[in-house]
Amino acid sequence: xSILIQKPGILTTIQDLGRHGFRRxxxxxxxxxDPAAARMVNALLGNNERDAVLEMHxxxxxxIFEKGAVAAIGGADFLPHLDGEPLQLWQEFRAKPGSMLTFxxxxxxxxxxxxxxxxxxxDQWLGSSSTNLIAGRGGFSGRxxxxxxxxxxxxxxxxxxxxxxxRLSPWIIPPYSSTPTVRVIPGAEFQSLSDRxxxxxxxxxxxxxxxxxxxxxxxxxxAVELSDRAEMISSAVSFGTIQxxxxxQLIILMADHQTTGGYPRLAHVISRDxxxxxxxGPGDKVAFQLVTLDKAEKLYLEFERNLKFLGAGSKxxxxxx
Amino acid sequence: MGDVRFISLGDSALTVEFxxxxxxxxxxxxxxxxNRLAKDPFPGFIETVPAYASTSIFYDIAEVRRNFPEFxxxxxxxxxxxxxxxxxxxxxxxxxSRLVEIPVRFDAEAGPDLDIVAxxxxxxxxxxxxxxxxxVYRVFMLGFLPGFSYMGxxxxxxxxxxxxxxRAVVPKGSVxxxxxxxxxxxxxxxxxxxxxxxxxxxxxTPDDESPCLLRPGDNVRFMPVEE
Numbered sequence: 001x002s003i004l005i006q007k008p009g010i011l012t013t014i015q016d017l018g019r020h021g022f023r024r025x026x027x028x029x030x031x032x033x034d035p036a037a038a039r040m041v042n043a044l045l046g047n048n049e050r051d052a053v054l055e056m057h058x059x060x061x062x063x064i065f066e067k068g069a070v071a072a073i074g075g076a077d078f079l080p081h082l083d084g085e086p087l088q089l090w091q092e093f094r095a096k097p098g099s100m101l102t103f104x105x106x107x108x109x110x111x112x113x114x115x116x117x118x119x120x121x122x123d124q125w126l127g128s129s130s131t132n133l134i135a136g137r138g139g140f141s142g143r144x145x146x147x148x149x150x151x152x153x154x155x156x157x158x159x160x161x162x163x164x165x166x167r168l169s170p171w172i173i174p175p176y177s178s179t180p181t182v183r184v185i186p187g188a189e190f191q192s193l194s195d196r197x198x199x200x201x202x203x204x205x206x207x208x209x210x211x212x213x214x215x216x217x218x219x220x221x222x223a224v225e226l227s228d229r230a231e232m233i234s235s236a237v238s239f240g241t242i243q244x245x246x247x248x249q250l251i252i253l254m255a256d257h258q259t260t261g262g263y264p265r266l267a268h269v270i271s272r273d274x275x276x277x278x279x280x281g282p283g284d285k286v287a288f289q290l291v292t293l294d295k296a297e298k299l300y301l302e303f304e305r306n307l308k309f310l311g312a313g314s315k316x317x318x319x320x321x
Numbered sequence: 322m323g324d325v326r327f328i329s330l331g332d333s334a335l336t337v338e339f340x341x342x343x344x345x346x347x348x349x350x351x352x353x354x355x356n357r358l359a360k361d362p363f364p365g366f367i368e369t370v371p372a373y374a375s376t377s378i379f380y381d382i383a384e385v386r387r388n389f390p391e392f393x394x395x396x397x398x399x400x401x402x403x404x405x406x407x408x409x410x411x412x413x414x415x416x417x418s419r420l421v422e423i424p425v426r427f428d429a430e431a432g433p434d435l436d437i438v439a440x441x442x443x444x445x446x447x448x449x450x451x452x453x454x455x456x457v458y459r460v461f462m463l464g465f466l467p468g469f470s471y472m473g474x475x476x477x478x479x480x481x482x483x484x485x486x487x488r489a490v491v492p493k494g495s496v497x498x499x500x501x502x503x504x505x506x507x508x509x510x511x512x513x514x515x516x517x518x519x520x521x522x523x524x525x526t527p528d529d530e531s532p533c534l535l536r537p538g539d540n541v542r543f544m545p546v547e548e
Contacts, residue, residue: 021367021368024462134467136527233374236334241330297382
């Protein structure tokens with residue numbers, strides 16, 4: 001009752017929606033980089049949205065379904081194939097016992113999510129299945145998946161192997177792009193931006209550098225200077241916090257960010273747009289647009305409502321056979 | 322209460338800033354507020370992070386909006402709840418301080434930067450150890466690594482700036498100084514603090530129910546040991 005990792009891929013980990021309640025001990029929430037994609041593939045399969053999924057980077061793994069399963073893939077498009085036949089993203093598929101999942105190329109996006117109907121059987125650490133690579137806990141033995149690893153499926157994954165080929169309505173999928181404009185709200189030190197730097201911050205594109213990982217994305221772009229660089233003491237930071245480093249370049253903190261930091265907090269990516277940055281990788285370019293906190297909260301609530309429709313199954317389309 | 326600033330930390334969290342200096346008084350308020358909210362959580366409360374002079378509060382926008390519809394947004398609702406909590410906050414009673422004694426080996430192997438600290442202070446390494454272990458430190462906050470505590474304040478005489486080039490690997494248990502801060506590397510990690518000793522006590526025990534030895538607000542004394 002498992003899936004077998006035939007080839008591991010460059011970085012494949014078990015993640016869920018994160019580990020909450022331990023930030024004050026320096027233990028970050030972690031979790032998926034693209035929460036929308038993970039929640040949507042789970043909802044599509046009728047799983048709990050918090051169920052663990054595989055987060056895959058490219059080059060992606062090769063996976064054998066030893067006992068067969070119903071599954072779905074969303075997020076990045078790495079051109080998934082099942083036994084050589086192309087699979088659609090955001091659509092339930094049935095894998096026969098022994099079938100092999102492969103990925104043919106880096107189509108778009110940087111993180112693909114594989115969810116199994118009925119869920120993965122993963123031990124929890126501090127209430128979450130997310131892999132914390134620094135602590136070496138959570139997910140699959142606290143580490144990335146390697147060749148010959150077997151990820152167990154819950155018994156319920158084998159109970160119902162019928163698949164209707166249900167697929168996600170396209171309207172709910174975030175507007176993924178390799179050059180997105182993401183919406184931000186001002187951070188604590190936003191007021192310290194000079195007029196010139198404010199204009200740069202809100203009008204230029206910034207490139208995701210090669211020095212980017214699940215902890216944070218370093219950006220390459222025009223200098224963003226602060227008029228007042230007072231010595232700061234550390235305080236909490238969050239997924240989506242945009243800080244100005246001492247060399248006037250920017251960094252966006254991502255899912256595995258440290259819990260506290262002492263660099264100026266210029267702005268924060270709004271929750272609704274975290275999936276857009278969560279799909280970026282080196283060479284992609286991002287631009288920032290300022291919105292109000294009211295707007296950010298409304299956009300968040302709108303997506304939650306949309307997902308509820310999904311969970312209720314009222315917005316599914318069945319694919320033609 | 323002096324000037325308190327409420328600022329967004331993204332759309333699902335806010336930071337209450339009590340000042341921008343390292344001070345026991347401000348930190349007592351931060352820790353007390355954090356403990357108060359954790360003990361008596363409002364609907365939608367997720368968690369708090371007390372820091373040197375601030376408390377950050379993470380919340381679920383939808384839950385807060387549903388329970389406090391009279392406010393224009395979740396940020397205002399949570400700010401208002403915090404304001405009320407601050408009015409009658411008892412900064413001493415809410416978290417009785419523990420004194421945690423930590424045995425530390427101070428020698429050239431465990432503390433490769435003892436000489437640097439001694440040299441910059443113009444005193445002997447023995448004096449550095451005596452001054453360092455003669456102070457009771459407060460745990461202001463945890464961060465950086467699971468279970469890594471930021472403590473202070475280090476005596477002015479031996480306060481030494483960070484190394485200009487961080488080490489690639491600082492061993493687990495290393496005790497370091499960075500200016501007037503001291504801390505214990507809970508895991509092996511890259512790091513730039515001046516390392517003056519090492520402890521065998523685990524700061525981070527991931528498989529225990531409470532995975533970290535130290536909590537914000539604790540007091541710590543370093544006990545010199547041989548071997």
